Amino acid sequence: MRISALLDAVAAGYPAIGRRLRDEAGTxxxxxxxxxxxxxxxxxxxxxxxxxxxxxxTLLPAVSGG
Amino acid sequence: xxxxxxxxxxxxxxxxxxxxxxxxxxxxxGPGREGWRLHGPWFKGEEIYAAALDCRHRPAxxxxxxxxxxxxxxxxxxxxxxxxxxxxxxxTLAFPKHTGAAVARVWQxxxxxxxxxxxxxAGVEPAALFRSDDAGESFxxxxxxxxxxxxxxxxxxxxxxxxHTVVPDPAGxxxxxxxxxxxxxxxxxxxxxxxxxxxxIRAPFLxxxxxxxxQCVHKVDRHPAEPDLxxxxxxxxxxxxxxxxxxxxxxxxxxxxxxxGFPVVADPNHPGTAFVLPLTSDAFRCTPDGRFxxxxxxxxxxxxxxxxxxxxxxxxxxxxxxxGFTADTLDPTGLYVGTRTGQVFGSSDGGDSWGELAGHLxxxxxVKTAVLR
Numbered sequence: 001m002r003i004s005a006l007l008d009a010v011a012a013g014y015p016a017i018g019r020r021l022r023d024e025a026g027t028x029x030x031x032x033x034x035x036x037x038x039x040x041x042x043x044x045x046x047x048x049x050x051x052x053x054x055x056x057x058t059l060l061p062a063v064s065g066g
Numbered sequence: 067x068x069x070x071x072x073x074x075x076x077x078x079x080x081x082x083x084x085x086x087x088x089x090x091x092x093x094x095x096g097p098g099r100e101g102w103r104l105h106g107p108w109f110k111g112e113e114i115y116a117a118a119l120d121c122r123h124r125p126a127x128x129x130x131x132x133x134x135x136x137x138x139x140x141x142x143x144x145x146x147x148x149x150x151x152x153x154x155x156x157x158t159l160a161f162p163k164h165t166g167a168a169v170a171r172v173w174q175x176x177x178x179x180x181x182x183x184x185x186x187x188a189g190v191e192p193a194a195l196f197r198s199d200d201a202g203e204s205f206x207x208x209x210x211x212x213x214x215x216x217x218x219x220x221x222x223x224x225x226x227x228x229x230h231t232v233v234p235d236p237a238g239x240x241x242x243x244x245x246x247x248x249x250x251x252x253x254x255x256x257x258x259x260x261x262x263x264x265x266x267i268r269a270p271f272l273x274x275x276x277x278x279x280x281q282c283v284h285k286v287d288r289h290p291a292e293p294d295l296x297x298x299x300x301x302x303x304x305x306x307x308x309x310x311x312x313x314x315x316x317x318x319x320x321x322x323x324x325x326x327g328f329p330v331v332a333d334p335n336h337p338g339t340a341f342v343l344p345l346t347s348d349a350f351r352c353t354p355d356g357r358f359x360x361x362x363x364x365x366x367x368x369x370x371x372x373x374x375x376x377x378x379x380x381x382x383x384x385x386x387x388x389x390g391f392t393a394d395t396l397d398p399t400g401l402y403v404g405t406r407t408g409q410v411f412g413s414s415d416g417g418d419s420w421g422e423l424a425g426h427l428x429x430x431x432x433v434k435t436a437v438l439r
Contacts (some may be wrong), residue, residue: 015420017157019138019157020136023168024161024163024168024324025166025168027168029138032137060138062136065135065136066111066135
């Protein structure tokens with residue numbers, strides 16, 4: 001599963017969370033980080049990153065915001 | 067007070083909403099406008115560029131355009147003066163997918179007049195107009211303005227490409243004006259088609275100083291009883307139109323200490339009376355000579371007088387943003403100004419004298435007021 005599909009699933013189940021993660025154009029918000037294991041998705045393939053089986057995905061507000 | 071408490075105010079009271087870079091505050095007082103009570107903050111940590119207290123309904127409805135740096139923008143509403151809030155679900159203040167755009171910030175929430183009690187306009191960044199017909203519960207994009215032929219050439223101002231001002235027809239007609247920084251003033255006369263309406267406004271920062279569009283209009287205001295009379299504070303210059311933007315004439319160039327500034331406020335009680343707050347240049351953007359002064363005209367911009375009693379006049383290097391100055395509908399008119407240094411000043415006599423209502427808030431982004439019915 002790619003990160004984009006994961007975010008689609010989150011948005012489908014929790015719309016208010018979904019729009020906090022991505023804007024209506026589908027872009028990951030600038031100060032939201034997605035970690036695949038210990039790796040920031042922005043250092044991989046961004047939302048096209050494939051999530052390996054069994055690896056935890058963490059969604060976090062970036063320290064750059066606020 | 068705690069964040070969960072609403073504004074302590076009742077019918078006849080004046081409420082001043084203060085949107086800041088770190089949340090929403092509110093001041094409330096009786097019609098005498100003394101003994102101001104400070105409430106808030108709500109939406110801690112979020113930028114509040116837009117707020118409105120819509121008193122066309124009972125109970126009055128609070129609308130707030132908040133932007134979280136992490137989670138993006140949203141318009142919240144409260145029907146109990148801030149004791150509780152509703153977040154829209156789904157969020158309709160959003161661009162349709164076919165546009166490929168996304169709302170970066172809500173710059174303005176503008177209820178229409180009493181003749182259209184359900185209509186609320188929202189101006190956003192990237193510059194677009196949204197309209198609600200259910201008092202802010204849901205919005206739809208104005209496709210006519212979004213599809214305007216000029217749009218591909220619109221350039222942003224220093225704050226971004228934002229639609230920051232909406233000027234509805236107080237009688238509820240189809241005429242509507244909007245201001246975009248830095249595209250200029252646009253109007254619709256039929257409610258469908260839009261046209262640039264900047265004739266007479268100089269844009270010295272462009273090769274053609276009198277372009278059809280591209281002006282950096284900072285703020286527009288009108289008097290409710292004279293809807294054809296508009297005032298503009300432009301990037302350079304204060305302008306007046308007597309025909310709802312058909313033509314503009316510069317005013318005050320020789321009398322104001324600077325023609326640069328952000329807000330302009332039309333006195334809702336006195337046609338032809340308006341207020342500006344000059345700042346020294348677009349590079350410095352602070353009050354001239356270290357003196358915090360508003361300026362008032364009572365003759366449609368022909369002459370201007372400085373208003374300074376009770377305002378700091380010594381080493382006061384202050385900035386007021388485009389929505390940081392507003393007027394209430396009581397007579398004498400109450401005026402309220404918020405600064406980027408977190409101060410709010412108020413006058414209960416049309417600007418003749420002022421006092422500090424709050425002195426230690428986060429940077430003020432917008433000040434809006436209403437009298438509870």
